[in-house]
Amino acid sequence: LVRKLYTLTIIKHGEKLLLGFKKRGFGQNKINGFGGKVESGESIANAAVREVDEESGLDVSRTIRKVGLLEFSFEGENTLMEVHVFLADGFAGQPRESEEMRPEWHPISSLPYDRMWADDRLWYPLLLAGACFRGHFHFKGHDTVLEHTLREVPVQ
Numbered sequence: 001l002v003r004k005l006y007t008l009t010i011i012k013h014g015e016k017l018l019l020g021f022k023k024r025g026f027g028q029n030k031i032n033g034f035g036g037k038v039e040s041g042e043s044i045a046n047a048a049v050r051e052v053d054e055e056s057g058l059d060v061s062r063t064i065r066k067v068g069l070l071e072f073s074f075e076g077e078n079t080l081m082e083v084h085v086f087l088a089d090g091f092a093g094q095p096r097e098s099e100e101m102r103p104e105w106h107p108i109s110s111l112p113y114d115r116m117w118a119d120d121r122l123w124y125p126l127l128l129a130g131a132c133f134r135g136h137f138h139f140k141g142h143d144t145v146l147e148h149t150l151r152e153v154p155v156q
């Protein structure tokens, strides 16, 4: 199994989340938090801050907290995605569209789960409850979760 590191940052402001419509690349046309690959020699938290800046123009360096670790495997593939999830409870700057992402605010009471990855509706409730969590989701293709594990873990 080839393990690759990624970040995913969700920005919360009051009762809304700032998510983005992915315009290209992996997860194109889905709504998601901001993120990308962790480059060699980069800390995971710094990679998260860099990706939020690149994709939304916002500075979350003073507001992000680590909230989760999600692993994704795919039927018939030898790749394992290790996604480090962060929650930012504030930001500096104004959201701006980038080549990758079109930022948009979504009320927590009406998240567009059917336009998000299939795993999101499983772990977002833990994120929104302020929990820390760890999960593994085994996908068939990009739309079907064949099996998964998910548990709350003690806050670090």
Ligand SMILES: CN1CCN(c2cc(NC3CC3)nc(N)n2)CC1
Pocket (backbone or CB within 6 Å): 006, 007, 008, 027, 032, 033, 034, 035, 036, 037, 072, 081, 083, 117, 119, 120, 139, 142
């Ligand atoms: C850099 N990106 C960040 C977001 N990320 C994913 C993946 C995902 N499910 C996996 C089946 C694909 N679910 C969410 N919500 N985000 C992939 C890597």
